[in-house]
Every structure is written in C-alpha cells, then in structure tokens.
Amino acid sequence: MRQHLYITAAEAQSGKSVVTLGLMERLAARGTRLGYFRPVVRSPQDDLLHLLRDKMQLGDRASYGMLYNDVKKSIAAGAYQNVLKSLLQAFRNLQDHCDQVVCTGTDFTGVPSALEFDFNADVANNLGCLVIPVVNGLHRTRVEILEAYTAMHASLRDRSCDIFISFINRVDPRHCDNLQQHFAPFLDGDDPVFVLAEERLLIQPTLRDVMQGLPAKLLYGDEQSLNRAIAHITIAAMALPAFLTHIEAGALVITPGDRADIILACMAANPSSAYPPIAGVLLTGAAPISAVDSLIRGLDKPPFAVLAVDDDTLTTSMGMQRIHARLSVHDHHKMAVALKLTDTAPLMDILDKRLAVESSRRVTPLMFEHTIVQRAKADKKHMVLPEGTDLRILKAAEILLARDVVTITLLGNVQLIREKILQAGLNLPDIAIIDPVNSPRHESYAQSYHDLRKHKGITLEMARDIITDVSFFGTMMVYRGEADGMVSGAAHTTQHTIRPAFQFIKARPGADIVSSVFFMCLPDRVLVYGDCAINPDPNADQLADIALAAADTAAMFGITPLVAMLSYSSGSSGQGTSVDKVREATNKARQRRPELCIEGPIQYDAAVDPGVAQSKMPDSTVAGRASVFIFPDLNTGNNTYKAVQRSAGAVAVGPVLQGLNKPVNDLSRGCTVADIVNTVAITAIQAQQHH
Numbered sequence: 058m059r060q061h062l063y064i065t066a067a068e069a070q071s072g073k074s075v076v077t078l079g080l081m082e083r084l085a086a087r088g089t090r091l092g093y094f095r096p097v098v099r100s101p102q103d104d105l106l107h108l109l110r111d112k113m114q115l116g117d118r119a120s121y122g123m124l125y126n127d128v129k130k131s132i133a134a135g136a137y138q139n140v141l142k143s144l145l146q147a148f149r150n151l152q153d154h155c156d157q158v159v160c161t162g163t164d165f166t167g168v169p170s171a172l173e174f175d176f177n178a179d180v181a182n183n184l185g186c187l188v189i190p191v192v193n194g195l196h197r198t199r200v201e202i203l204e205a206y207t208a209m210h211a212s213l214r215d216r217s218c219d220i221f222i223s224f225i226n227r228v229d230p231r232h233c234d235n236l237q238q239h240f241a242p243f244l245d246g247d248d249p250v251f252v253l254a255e256e257r258l259l260i261q262p263t264l265r266d267v268m269q270g271l272p273a274k275l276l277y278g279d280e281q282s283l284n285r286a287i288a289h290i291t292i293a294a295m296a297l298p299a300f301l302t303h304i305e306a307g308a309l310v311i312t313p314g315d316r317a318d319i320i321l322a323c324m325a326a327n328p329s330s331a332y333p334p335i336a337g338v339l340l341t342g343a344a345p346i347s348a349v350d351s352l353i354r355g356l357d358k359p360p361f362a363v364l365a366v367d368d369d370t371l372t373t374s375m376g377m378q379r380i381h382a383r384l385s386v387h388d389h390h391k392m393a394v395a396l397k398l399t400d401t402a403p404l405m406d407i408l409d410k411r412l413a414v415e416s417s418r419r420v421t422p423l424m425f426e427h428t429i430v431q432r433a434k435a436d437k438k439h440m441v442l443p444e445g446t447d448l449r450i451l452k453a454a455e456i457l458l459a460r461d462v463v464t465i466t467l468l469g470n471v472q473l474i475r476e477k478i479l480q481a482g483l484n485l486p487d488i489a490i491i492d493p494v495n496s497p498r499h500e501s502y503a504q505s506y507h508d509l510r511k512h513k514g515i516t517l518e519m520a521r522d523i524i525t526d527v528s529f530f531g532t533m534m535v536y537r538g539e540a541d542g543m544v545s546g547a548a549h550t551t552q553h554t555i556r557p558a559f560q561f562i563k564a565r566p567g568a569d570i571v572s573s574v575f576f577m578c579l580p581d582r583v584l585v586y587g588d589c590a591i592n593p594d595p596n597a598d599q600l601a602d603i604a605l606a607a608a609d610t611a612a613m614f615g616i617t618p619l620v621a622m623l624s625y626s627s628g629s630s631g632q633g634t635s636v637d638k639v640r641e642a643t644n645k646a647r648q649r650r651p652e653l654c655i656e657g658p659i660q661y662d663a664a665v666d667p668g669v670a671q672s673k674m675p676d677s678t679v680a681g682r683a684s685v686f687i688f689p690d691l692n693t694g695n696n697t698y699k700a701v702q703r704s705a706g707a708v709a710v711g712p713v714l715q716g717l718n719k720p721v722n723d724l725s726r727g728c729t730v731a732d733i734v735n736t737v738a739i740t741a742i743q744a745q746q747h748h
Contacts, residue, residue, distance in 0.1 A: 060412070061152070062221060063186035065162035065177040067209050071193040072226035074105050074384050075259065077161045078112070078392070079399025080189070083408055084157060085113050086427035092118040092155030096144045096180050097163050099125045104383045105161060111386045114422075114580075118155055122147040125163075141183050148184045160186055178216040187221035188213055194228035195255060199236060202228065206250070222411060223250045230254040249407050253398050258391060258484075261286040262382045264337045264362050267309065270380040271366055271373070273339065277353050278362030284388040285336040285361065285482040292374060293319045301326065306333035311377075313370055314343035320363075321349065327360040327479075334479055340365040341373045360480060389452060389730060390484055393459035400434075400460070422578035422708065426735060428615050433462045433741040438541035440737050441534050443527035445469035445490060447547045448481060453733035455483045462734075463741050466491055466540060468527040493530035502533045509561045532557035535719050541744035544737050546724035551590060555714065558721040565718045570595065572603040573712035573723075574610050575698050576739075579705060585611045585618075585685040589694035590712035590723070600642035601649065604687045606715040608653055611685050613742065620646070621664035621683035622657025623693070627673045639689050654678050661686070661697075710735045713743075720744050 064077050084091050093109045098121045110119035122144040131140045152158055162177040181188050190209050194202045202225060213220060228236060233254045240250035265283035267273060275283070288307030293300050297318045304310075304326055312319040320340070326332040344350065344365055353359060366373050384395060440457075444450045445467030451474075454465050466489040467474055478485050493499060499521070506529065507520035515523070523529050528549060534540040535558075545554040564571050572595075574587035587607040588595070595603060600622070608618035624639040626632075636658050643657035656664070656679035663673040663680050670681030688694030702709045710732060712723050720743035722736055 060221065061158045061160070061184065061186045062189055063160040063162065063177070063181035063184065064189045064191060065174075065181065066191040066193065067174050067205070067212075068193055069164060070195070070227075070381070071191045072253070072259075073161055073191050074108075075253070075395045075398055076189065076191050076224050076226065077105065077109070077159065078384065078395055080408070081109055081113055081159055082396060082427060083399075083405060084159065084412070087412075089156040090118065090154070091115065092120075092151050092158040094120060094122070094148055094151055094158050094160045094184075096122040096148075096160060096184075097125055097128050099164075104385070108384055108386050112392070118151065120147065120151050141179060144180055145183050158186075160184065174212065175216070178213060178218050181218055182216070188218045189221050190223050192223070192225045194225050194236075194252075199232060199239075202236065203239075210248070220248050222407065223248060224253055225250065226253045227255040227260075228252050249411075251401075251404050251407075256394055256398060258286055258394050259384075260382050261288055261307070262380045263287065263385070263388060263391075264309070264364065265385060265387065266380055266383055267339065267377070268364055271368075271376050273364040273366045276340070276344065276363045276365050277359040278337070279358075280387065281481055282337070282359075282362040284385075284390070286382075286391070287336045290374070290377060291335075292370065294370065297322055301332070304332050304335060306335075308335045309337055309339055310335055311339045311341060311370060311373060314340040314345055314365060317346060317349045320345055321352070324353065324356075324360060328476070334482075335361060336482070337362040337364065339363075339373065341368060341370045342366075358480060361482070390455045390459055393456040397460050400431075405431075422580070422583055425576065425578065425583045425614065425616075429735060429738040429742060430460065430462055432745070433738040434460070436745045437461070437463055438741040438744040439464045439466065439539075440741060441466045441468065441531040441540040441543045442737070443468040443531040443543065443545045444548045445474045445527075446477060448477060449547055449728065449730050449733060451478055451481060451483055451485065452730045453737065454488060455485055456730070456734050457737055458485065458488065462738055465489070466534070468493060468531055491530075493525050493527055496530070498539075499524060499530075502530060502537075505533060505537065506561070528553055529557045532562060532721060535721060536562055541747075542720040542722070542740040544722050544724060544733070544740050546722075547726060547728055547733065550726075551712070551723050554723045555591075555721065558714070558717055562718050562721065564716050568606065568716035569602045570599045571714060571716040572599075572606055573714050574607050575709045575711035576614070576713065576735075577698065577701060578708040578710060579701075582684075583616060584683075585616060586694060586698050587685070587687055587715075588691065589688065589698045590691070591714070593691045595690070597638050597641035597645060600638065600687065600689065601645035602716075604642065604646045604655065604685075605650055605653070607685050607687060608650070608655075610713065610715050613746065614739070616684050618653060618685050619679045619683050620653060620655040620657075620685045620687060621659050621661075621679055622646070622655065622687050623661055623664065624658035624689055625660065626658050627660045627663045627680075628658070635689055642687075656680055656683070657687075659683075708732070710739070713739055719747055 064073050066073050095106050128140055192206045233252050237252040243250045263284050263286055287309045289305045291308045291310045293310050293312035323338050327334050440463045442450050446469045457463055468491055471490045471492050474490050503521040503524045506524055507517045531543045535543050572588040573590040574585050575589055577584045577586055588603050604620055608620050611618040622639050622643045624636045626636045639658040646655050656677050662669045664683040667681035674680040701707050720740045722740045
C-alpha cells in the first residue's frame with residue numbers, strides 16, 4: 058500500500074520546502090504517478106506549489122485546497138468541520154489521479170503557532186496521511202533542539218498522528234554529526250530522525266525575492282541576474298568615499314535614485330579587483346537622472362541588476378525585513394544546494410525501506426535523471442569541459458558542483474572565464490581553470506601527441522599548435538588519466554569534439570566500431586536510439602556491434618534492453634538490400650548474445666505499439682515493448698530522432714559515444730543547461746566502468 062505523506066512544522070522558517078523538494082525527487086525517481094497538495098495557500102500562485110509543479114512536471118497533479126482568507130473566515134464563523142470536509146474533497150479529487158500524494162502544511166503566518174499546529178495535525182489525520190515533522194534547529198543549543206523535538210512528537214502523538222520520519226533542520230553545521238549520533242539508535246526503529254545542516258545560501262533572499270516581495274521593478278539587468286543571493290544590506294546615504302569603505306561581497310546597496318555618484322561607483326567597483334562583487338542596487342524614491350540612465354543603458358551588459366521602488370529609503374529598508382528567501386525553479390544553483398542537503402545515502406536508504414512503494418519497470422525521465430546523478434555521485438569522477446567561456450557550461454558546472462556530482466576543470470582563457478562567472482553572478486569560486494595556450498602541461502601534451510601521430514606526418518611543431526585547441530587539450534587530459542572524461546560540443550561541431558578521441562583514445566578492445574546513442578526522454582519513458590550521429594552506413598557486422606553496445610549502454614543506465622532492429626519491413630515479409638542487411642545483423646547479434654531480447658527486421662510502429670505488434674508479430678518478446686531502437690543507417694536515425702524530438706516534445710540527451718577506451722561525449726550546439734548536467738553525469742558513469 059502506498060502511503061500519503063504530510064510535511065509539517067511547529068513554527069515558521071523551519072525549512073519545510075527543502076524537505077519537501079528532497080522527498081518529492083526521491084519519490085519521483087520510483088516512477089509512480091506522484092501528486093502534490095497544499096491544503097491552504099495565500100494565493101493560487103503559491104511559490105512552493107508552482108516550483109514543484111514545474112520541477113517535477115506534475116501538471117494537474119499539483120493542486121491546493123483552500124485560500125487562507127477563506128479558511129480564516131470559515132473558522133471565525135464556526136465552520137471548522139466544513140473546512141476539513143472541503144480540504145478532504147479537494148485531496149480526494151487529486152488522489153484519484155495519483156499513486157501517492159505529498160502534502161506540505163501551512164506556513165505559520167498571521168495566527169498563533171499552537172492553533173496552526175493543531176490545524177495541521179487535524180488535516181493530516183483527516184486526509185489519512187503519515188506525518189513528517191520538521192523541527193527548527195536554528196539558533197538553538199543541543200538541549201533546546203532535543204526539547205523542541207520531544208515536545209513536537211508528544212503533541213503529534215497526543216493528536217493520534219502517525220509519524221513516518223522526522224527531520225531536525227537548520228542545525229549549525231558544527232553540531233550536525235554529534236546530534237545525528239544521538240539519534241543513531243532511532244534509525245532502525247519506528248521513528249527515524251535525520252539532522253540537516255543550516256545552509257547559509259538558502260536563507261539569503263535573491264534579488265528576485267526582493268522584486269516580488271516589496272514589490273520593485275527591474276530597471277537594468279536580466280533574468281539570470283535576479284538569482285543573485287543577498288548576503289548583506291548596505292544603506293548608502295553617506296558621502297562617496299565613506300560608502301566605498303562599506304562595500305561587502307553579496308551586498309544589496311539601497312540608495313536614492315538621484316545619487317548618481319553611488320550608482321556609478323557601484324558600476325565601477327563591481328568589475329574592479331579592488332572591491333568584492335555586490336549582488337545589486339535598489340533605488341528608492343526616483344529613477345536615475347536621464348544622463349545616468351543613458352550611460353547604464355549604453356553598457357553591453359550591466360554588472361548586476363538594478364531595482365527601483367517609489368517609497369523612500371527608510372520605508373524600503375523597513376520593508377526589506379519582510380523579505381524571506383524562497384526556492385525558485387529559476388535558481389538552479391539554490392535548487393541544487395537544497396537537494397544536496399537531503400541527498401545522503403543513509404537517508405535515502407531509510408526512505409526506500411519505509412516508503413513501501415513498488416518500483417515501476419518503466420524508466421521515466423525523472424527516474425533516469427535521478428538515477429544518473431546518484432550513480433555519478435557514488436564514485437565521483439573528474440570531468441574536463443573544454444568550452445569554459447560558454448555560459449550554459451558555467452551554469453551546469455555550478456549545479457554539478459553544488460550537488461557534489463563530479464569535480465570539474467574548465468578550459469579557456471582564465472581571465473575571460475572569471476569575468477563571465479562574475480557577470481553571471483555564479484558561485485564558482487574554487488573551480489579549476491586551465492588555459493591550454495599558457496599551461497605548464499602544454500609541452501608535455503604536445504610531445505605525447507607527436508609520439509602518437511608522427512606516423513601520420515605530424516611534426517612536433519605542428520603538435521604544439523594543435524594541442525592549444527581546447528578539444529585536443531581536453532582529450533589529452535583524458536588520455537593521460539589527468540581527467541576521467543570529457544564533455545564538449547555546446548559551441549563546437551560534433552567532428553571537432555570527437556576527432557581527437559578517434560585519433561588517440563580509439564576503440565576499446567572487443568569493440569569493432571565506435572558508435573553513439575541518444576537517450577530519448579519522452580513524458581512517460583526513456584528510450585535508446587542508435588546510431589544517430591556517427592556511422593553513415595554500417596554493414597551487418599557493424600550494425601550488430603552497434604546493437605549490442607546500445608543494449609549494454611541501456612542496461613548501464615537502468616533501462617531493460619529490448620532491442621528492435623529497425624527496417625521498412627517486419628519479420629520475413631520484406632526483401633531488398635537494406636532489409637537483408639538488418640536481418641543478417643539481427644542474426645549475428647543473436648549469435649553473439651543469445652541471452653538478449655533482439656527482434657528484427659521490425660518496423661517502428663510494431664516495435665513501439667502493442668496493438669500493431671499483436672497484429673504483425675504476435676509471438677515476439679520485443680514487439681510493442683522495445684526500449685532500444687537500432688536504425689539501419691545514419692540518414693534514417695538522425696532524421697527520426699530529430700522528428701521525435703521536435704514533434705513529440707522529447708528531450709534528446711546525447712549523442713553518447715560507446716566503444717571508446719575512455720569516455721568523451723558530444724553535446725548539441727542547441728543544448729540546455731539540463732542537457733549538459735545529464736551528459737556530464739552519464740560520462741562520469743561511463744568513466745566508472747573504465748576503472
């Protein structure tokens with residue numbers, strides 16, 4: 058039986074959102090039809106509701122019960138039971154479309170905490186949910202935390218709530234291990250307790266939070282600049298020389314709109330190495346004078362966002378006290394940091410034991426993404442990313458490092474990369490950057506390349522020039538074991554990315570051909586397509602090798618390989634050179650791997666549609682259920698994957714190369730940040746197999 062879960066706290070700012078996000082990701086990775094419910098919200102645009110709807114792709118399976126003001130009026134009118142009935146009806150309407158529902162309780166604003174705690178306990182019981190209490194450990198001693206935990210549990214049990222698992226959140230990182238040891242005996246019992254550290258970034262509001270909370274308008278800057286976290290507030294009412302001594306890293310500078318000297322000083326100080334970077338500027342009372350406005354708009358890109366309000370500086374400063382940090386689907390770095398807090402092996406093991414949820418055999422995109430990230434983290438590898446000046450690469454690196462998935466080296470001009478990181482407001486302070494042109498490794502790498510390619514007429518002088526190319530330099534890092542894998546292609550062609558790998562990493566023993574697959578992430582499943590990027594017209598032996606390699610790749614990533622060797626004919630009905638090649642390749646693949654489920658020749662509709670399969674190939678174990686699709690040539694494969702990608706809205710991750718001695722993978726030049734994150738994780742898993 059699947060349990061529905063209710064996450065609640067006893068006070069405000071306990072960090073329920075972080076716990077909810079981590080739990081939802083774990084459940085989504087199981088392939089269930091997951092739902093999310095907020096019993097009471099202040100607005101239909103509730104931040105957490107929309108965050109999870111977008112992040113988990115829930116659509117109509119994310120909803121709320123009632124608005125806060127309606128609940129307040131009903132309770133004041135003595136209709137408390139009617140409120141509970143309305144919430145139960147809304148919950149059941151959602152439950153009918155889900156296997157499991159996670160609920161997050163109210164936010165403790167505007168009513169006494171004790172009353173709101175009782176309300177959440179009543180709602181959880183009436184919805185039939187197991188309760189996940191979240192205890193706030195912020196600014197509390199160990200004794201005070203234990204007292205708060207004991208009191209909350211006693212109150213929940215007095216109200217006949219069934220407790221599923223407990224969290225003590227926002228604990229001083231220095232005391233986490235000691236406190237977790239105290240609860241260690243509970244982990245195998247009926248009420249396991251987990252301690253989560255306070256993460257400073259998560260309590261820092263962003264410029265987006267300020268813009269929405271005051272509200273303010275955006276004068277200069279872009280969407281990305283609104284994600285900068287605010288570590289300090291600086292009221293700039295003093296003379297300019299005095300203000301410059303007060304600039305702090307991550308500060309939001311609040312100043313009147315007519316203080317042109319302060320505004321321009323901020324613009325000049327941010328790129329200056331003499332001053333730390335600020336988060337942004339908030340102008341009060343008036344917009345900048347026209348000359349300053351023209352100057353700023355003439356900049357190629359302002360170094361930070363500038364917001365404006367109509368209120369005076371004092372009123373605005375007081376209003377800032379109402380601003381709290383919120384998780385946003387736009388802020389990938391903060392999301393990654395939040396997920397890392399709950400992403401620990403002991404916690405995940407306990408959740409898996411207690412959730413009692415059957416895993417689906419079908420691999421969904423969320424399951425796939427979760428699985429590859431977890432597997433990459435389990436044995437962390439070193440990835441080199443040659444396109445260090447590409448903003449998408451930098452954003453992906455921020456997410457990967459925040460979640461501790463891999464270690465990363467960027468290639469490119471060090472100063473230019475640092476400037477791009479600063480301009481984008483990214484948190485990459487310690488990332489390794491190598492400039493191939495000036496690297497101490499350059500001569501050694503050139504010598505290695507010369508030794509490997511001198512039989513092709515490559516001189517040492519030519520090698521010195523070639524190795525300054527980021528693709529060749531990065532591939533040489535992998536070849537020499539100074540990186541475990543490479544991902545490139547966001548700004549380079551496929552040939553530019555993979556040519557060095559073909560030249561000196563080459564195919565691994567036993568692999569007759571280097572080929573590729575795409576992971577096609579459809580809304581409800583992940584399929585494997587090969588070869589859609591490398592080999593124009595493979596012969597029967599090569600096609601068999603591609604099929605077996607693709608089956609192994611699918612299995613490596615949790616997809617049960619049911620291999621369809623595609624053609625324009627199914628079974629023995631068709632004749633012709635192309636279909637004969639597929640038939641021969643199928644027989645060769647079966648001979649080499651008789652334990653694999655392989656069908657061919659087979660048409661795409663018979664491979665994927667159970668109804669068509671029943672008509673055309675009723676005795677096949679693959680027809681209608683195929684997960685791995687092998688195309689007869691590059692023309693067919695490349696066109697098909699792009700047609701499915703564009704017409705069915707599938708996310709195509711790849712091409713992922715298979716058959717190389719060490720992993721090097723290509724990106725599409727139209728790739729997204731998420732594509733890069735997934736491809737790097739896939740490459741890291743491939744690197745694990747090579748050790």
